[in-house]
Amino acid sequence: MNALHDELKHLGFTILGFPCNQFGLQEPGSNNEILAILKHVRPGSGFVPNFQLFEKGNVNGEKEQSLFTFLKNACPPVGDSFGNPTNRLFWDPLKVSDIKWNFEKFLVGPNGKPLKRWFPRVSVSEFLKTKYWDTHQL
Template identity: 35%
Template sequence: MSIYNFSAVRMNGQPVSLKEYEGKVVLIFNGASQCGFTYQYKDLQALHDEYKEQGLVLLGFPCNQFDNQEPGENDKIEAFCTMNYGVTFPMFQKIRVRDEEAHPLFEYLASKLPFEGFNEEHFVAKILLQLLHEKHPHYLHGDSIKWNFTKFLIDKNGNPVKRFESTSEANEMRSDIERLLQS
């Protein structure tokens, strides 16, 4: 099994098989426009711009499961990402990434790459950890998606190879991306 066994719906309503990205290095993430990590859209777009000609593609999946940080409709989400961060990589319609009704792709990714903890030195980590402990302690158990901007790096064969949590910045992924692009 690989990500090629899954499909998702693009912002324009068109269903897409992830087999469309076969042979590419893919970075899949769940995002939100009202999150402490929303600024990562800018850095993710920069990664896309830098490596797209070499075969990297980013796939963004808006999600409203984490403290209602993505309340808008799909058209408003797309406009927000484009106007504020210049997003040009493929964006998909809003989904759930954990618990009931989670998109099967994210269930698969979380099952393949376990949660290894947050970077507690990250400038947003203290706030995030306090919020999780106080309001959502059950999120901290198991390997499910913990928060917005959880990122999964996929090799050219569609296999998940590395998970980066919300507290991982785009620059921290460069060496792994470059290694996969060269393989």
């Protein structure tokens, strides 16, 4: 994500990170611990994000942040399956429009309008190949 941010920031592009513990309980730390965990554990090797990282919160379920309700209502879901959610997904109720896993991506234009949503496994290199921002004058 750092490389993507560096490559596109001259276009006014920025990445916003929203830690969440609803996917496999992979973000158990408190807000005070998240940066240290990123730097020393996962991904480790001294990683420090060069983009804004917000406080940890819910992206799905009854207590989801209103930003994610807005984004999910603006962009169609990336799929209709959660695979096997048992002991992997920690919210209720599950909805087709929910964010499926960590690193699902939303592209929002400079006017605040959500433009596109990508499946979590879409890599940064695949995202770059789409050149979606070129056609939408970001």
